[in-house]
Amino acid sequence: MSYLSPVAAPDPEERLSADALVEVLRAAAEPTRFRILALLERGDLTVKDLTEILGQSQPRISRHLKLLAEAGLIERFPEGSWVYYRLADSVPAVTLTTVFRSLVDGRDIGLARDRERLDLVKRAHAERAAAYFARNAHAWDAIRSLQVEEAAVERAILEAVGTMPFDAYLDLGTGTGRLIELMDGRFARALGIDLSHDMLAIARTHLDKAGIGGVQIRQGDIYALPLARDSFDVVTMHQVLHYLDDPGKALREAARVLRPGGRLVVVDFAPHGLEVLRDEHAHRRLGFSHQDVSKFMEQAGLEVVSIRDLPSPDPDKLTVTLWLARDPRLAIAGRRIAQETVA
Numbered sequence: 258m259s260y261l262s263p264v265a266a267p268d269p270e271e272r273l274s275a276d277a278l279v280e281v282l283r284a285a286a287e288p289t290r291f292r293i294l295a296l297l298e299r300g301d302l303t304v305k306d307l308t309e310i311l312g313q314s315q316p317r318i319s320r321h322l323k324l325l326a327e328a329g330l331i332e333r334f335p336e337g338s339w340v341y342y343r344l345a346d347s348v349p350a351v352t353l354t355t356v357f358r359s360l361v362d363g364r365d366i367g368l369a370r371d372r373e374r375l376d377l378v379k380r381a382h383a384e385r386a387a388a389y390f391a392r393n394a395h396a397w398d399a400i401r402s403l404q405v406e407e408a409a410v411e412r413a414i415l416e417a418v419g420t421m422p423f424d425a426y427l428d429l430g431t432g433t434g435r436l437i438e439l440m441d442g443r444f445a446r447a448l449g450i451d452l453s454h455d456m457l458a459i460a461r462t463h464l465d466k467a468g469i470g471g472v473q474i475r476q477g478d479i480y481a482l483p484l485a486r487d488s489f490d491v492v493t494m495h496q497v498l499h500y501l502d503d504p505g506k507a508l509r510e511a512a513r514v515l516r517p518g519g520r521l522v523v524v525d526f527a528p529h530g531l532e533v534l535r536d537e538h539a540h541r542r543l544g545f546s547h548q549d550v551s552k553f554m555e556q557a558g559l560e561v562v563s564i565r566d567l568p569s570p571d572p573d574k575l576t577v578t579l580w581l582a583r584d585p586r587l588a589i590a591g592r593r594i595a596q597e598t599v600a
Contacts, residue, residue, distance in 0.1 A: 284330060290325055294344070294353075295361075300505075300506070302375075304340065307342075309378055330347070332345045410567055410577050417581045418443065420443075427448050427493070434460030440491075440493075441469045446473075449472065450482065457474050486513055493521075499545070500541055502541060511557070518583065520581060525550070526544035526577060551580065562582060564578065
């Protein structure tokens with residue numbers, strides 16, 4: 258009986274020489290480095306995160322990370338004064354982690370404790386963000402003055418969504434509910450989701466005053482939406498990703514609730530160096546490159562339609578990027594029908 262799930266064979270040009278493979282295995286075959294690989298499979302982490310989880314000194318963790326990066330098993334992403342690490346997309350990294358996951362007992366006590374400490378670290382991040390939202394709920398719109406003019410961002414969002422009416426709209430991290438107000442007249446029904454009770458109270462008050470009907474506001478976890486698959490025609494995430502430990506997971510969850518042909522609009526900062534946003538405003542990420550979010554979207558099964566930068570004429574303000582993606586299932590089904598008709 259085979260206990261391993263089959264691993265797709267890499268293309269010949271992606272295969273390693275015997276010596277190179279031995280070096281990769283040597284890099285992974287050390288207890289702490291193996292634990293690091295297991296943790297990074299669950300999302301991007303900083304050196305500080307790893308020192309808290311593994312209970313080892315920063316120089317020691319940095320040394321292990323350096324060896325794993327040199328072996329091509331992980332990738333290093335500097336971001337301001339922080340550096341994030343993630344599993345590499347290379348064939349050795351993907352293959353090794355697949356095989357490791359198949360072979361290792363999921364009940365292993367050491368790895369289970371690492372996962373528990375990882376959950377505590379992520380919970381602390383989430384609590385810090387929630388406390389920030391609670392303190393700043395009433396000033397939320399003013400905080401956005403750090404970026405390009407909001408009117409320009411809103412025009413770009415409306416252009417991305419288009420003028421055709423649609424049935425169901427979901428705004429994730431709805432904040433003050435401003436995007437729902439902006440979309441009024443385009444949707445038949447709308448739902449705003451936010452984790453912060455303070456923000457939800459502001460959103461309800463704001464939308465009630467605006468007299469917008471067909472709207473619900475609910476508390477929810479962006480990583481585990483209490484919503485059925487294929488429920489919404491349009492999903493938006495406006496200035497949400499930079500607060501999250503795992504942006505890719507949030508985008509996969511957003512993709513899950515999109516209907517075939519549905520559209521996802523993501524708005525966030527381009528890469529920047531304003532450490533104050535991390536130190537005082539609970540930002541986990543100092544912006545995202547075009548490639549970062551596009552990769553997350555593609556991994557979620559979406560097709561990236563367009564990417565648009567919105568720079569400010571004021572050099573002291575931040576550039577905002579808008580990504581538009583589409584669930585490709587409707588187009589794929591149409592092509593299949595056309596092919597069958599021709600056949």
